Every structure is written in C-alpha cells, then in structure tokens.
Amino acid sequence: MLNVAEVSKTFFPGTVNERRALINVNLQLAAGDFVTVIGSNGAGKSTVLNTVAGRIIQDSGSVSLDGRDVSKLKEHQRAAQVGRVFQDPMAGTSPNLTIEENLALADRRGRRRGLALGVSKAKRERFAEELKVLELGLENRLKTKVGLLSGGQRQALSLLMATFSQPKVLLLDEHTAALDPQRAELVTRLTVKVVQEQELTTLMVTHNMAQALEVGNRLIMMHEGRIILDVSEQEKAKLTPEDLLAEFAKIKGAALDDKTLLQ
Numbered sequence: 001m002l003n004v005a006e007v008s009k010t011f012f013p014g015t016v017n018e019r020r021a022l023i024n025v026n027l028q029l030a031a032g033d034f035v036t037v038i039g040s041n042g043a044g045k046s047t048v049l050n051t052v053a054g055r056i057i058q059d060s061g062s063v064s065l066d067g068r069d070v071s072k073l074k075e076h077q078r079a080a081q082v083g084r085v086f087q088d089p090m091a092g093t094s095p096n097l098t099i100e101e102n103l104a105l106a107d108r109r110g111r112r113r114g115l116a117l118g119v120s121k122a123k124r125e126r127f128a129e130e131l132k133v134l135e136l137g138l139e140n141r142l143k144t145k146v147g148l149l150s151g152g153q154r155q156a157l158s159l160l161m162a163t164f165s166q167p168k169v170l171l172l173d174e175h176t177a178a179l180d181p182q183r184a185e186l187v188t189r190l191t192v193k194v195v196q197e198q199e200l201t202t203l204m205v206t207h208n209m210a211q212a213l214e215v216g217n218r219l220i221m222m223h224e225g226r227i228i229l230d231v232s233e234q235e236k237a238k239l240t241p242e243d244l245l246a247e248f249a250k251i252k253g254a255a256l257d258d259k260t261l262l263q
C-alpha cells in the first residue's frame with residue numbers, strides 16, 4: 001500500500017546548517033499495517049511523514065501509494081489519499097467553525113472546493129452517525145464552535161476528520177503527546193478503533209514507548225535519518241519499554257528527551 005523506496009532528504013545542503021534528515025530510507029507497509037515509529041530527537045520521524053504527505057519532496061528515491069508513484073505530487077494533490085493528525089490539537093480543526101462545518105470541510109478534502117459551508121440534512125445525519133464512534137456526545141453538538149471543545153475532544157475530532165476521505169494512509173505525528181494522560185488514553189483507544197474499523201494503513205510517531213508497543217502490528221526505530229530497527233508483531237509482543245530504552249542506550253550519542261525517558 002505504501003512504498004517508501006531509497007528516500008533521502010538533506011536540508012540546507014552544502015551549508016554549515018546541512019542536515020541529512022533521511023538517508024536511503026526504505027519502508028513498505030501492506031494494506032492495513034499499523035506501524036508505530038519511535039526514535040531519538042531529530043531522527044527523521046516527522047520528515048518521513050512529511051515526504052509521504054508531500055509537504056516535503058525528497059531529494060532522491062520515491063514514494064508510492066497503492067502502486068502509484070506520488071513522489072512528484074504536491075501536498076494538496078495527495079490530500080484525499082493521505083490523512084494526518086498533528087501533535088497540536090489546534091492544528092487539525094478550525095476553531096471558528098462549528099463541528100458540522102469542520103466535518104463538511106473534511107468531507108470535501110482533496111476534491112474541488114466551493115466556499116459554501118452549507119450542510120444538507122442527509123450530510124448532517126451522516127456526520128452525527130460518524131461522531132457517535134467517538135463516544136463523546138459530539139453528535140449532539142453539531143452546531144458548537146470547535147474552539148469551545150477541550151483539547152482531547154478536538155484531537156478526537158481531528159482523527160475522525162483525517163479519516164473522512166478514506167485515505168490510503170493515515171499519518172499520526174505524536175497526536176496524543178500534548179494531551180493529559182487520561183485524554184491521551186482516550187484518543188489512543190479511539191485511534192485503534194477507527195484504524196481497525198476502516199482497516200487503515202497507518203504510521204504513528206510516538207515518544208511513548210508503552211504506546212508504541214501497545215498498538216499496531218509492527219514497530220520501527222529511527223536514528224539519524226535511518227531505520228535502525230524493524231520489529232514484527234510477534235517480536236513486539238515480547239518486548240517491554242525497558243527493552244526499547246536499552247536499544248536506545250546502544251546508540252552512541254543518541255539524545256532522548258526527558259519526555260521519552262519518563263514514559
């Protein structure tokens with residue numbers, strides 16, 4: 001479903017600020033794979049997601065979705081095929097629009113847009129049905145401005161919106177990191193549910209070792225622009241967060257942030 005082949009990306013090449021963010025990265029995901037991605041700071045995790053989304057175009061190598069080379073397509077041209085949720089709950093939704101208007105925008109993503117945000121009765125009923133999956137009662141608050149929702153509610157809504165166009169791949173970039181533990185747990189649970197129900201092919205970046213082991217059917221670890229560990233579902237089942245920290249410790253000079261060490 002997703003094929004990242006020999007992808008390299010260097011920022012500010014030939015200058016003192018040169019950063020080799022990705023070095024010949026190869027990553028294949030079969031349809032329905034749910035891969036968690038961990039790694040030291042600056043390892044290249046977000047850059048992998050950015051190259052899949054088209055926000056960053058790689059210097060060499062290719063990205064294919066469902067057998068189609070999308071390497072040269074811009075972010076908006078891939079929008080219908082790629083769903084994404086960011087760390088910041090404010091990033092995925094528009095605070096001044098209502099829940100139903102946000103959903104209407106998500107519904108139109110990647111298609112030719114009109115500016116009208118009118119929502120038909122049939123659409124409203126569909127949105128309410130979809131919102132029920134979140135078990136947050138948001139289906140009864142369709143006309144509420146999203147800015148009035150809590151961070152956890154907004155992130156749950158962002159998740160639903162990211163999956164609205166039935167994307168070929170779902171990218172989650174530390175999407176629970178800014179939430180308190182209870183809300184993070186809720187959004188993690190919802191993520192597993194939505195991914196399973198829609199059989200989404202998913203890449204999830206996390207600094208939380210327990211979460212990286214708990215969800216998904218495969219785990220990769222990145223360091224300095226490379227994938228240095230690729231763990232199958234069976235192997236993953238036997239690992240503990242301490243094992244992963246021990247793997248990190250083996251990497252000379254890898255800087256883990258406090259957040260990671262505490263989790």
Ligand SMILES: Nc1ncnc2c1ncn2[C@@H]1O[C@H](COP(=O)(O)OP(=O)(O)OP(=O)(O)O)[C@@H](O)[C@H]1O
Binds near residue numbers: 011020047
């Ligand atoms: N748009 C950009 N412009 C310049 N340098 C960038 C850009 N994006 C990433 N980098 C650099 O590329 C390297 C990889 O960054 P990336 O954000 O992919 O790491 P990460 O693994 O997601 O890190 P973190 O866990 O700290 O978010 C870093 O050295 C970073 O400074």
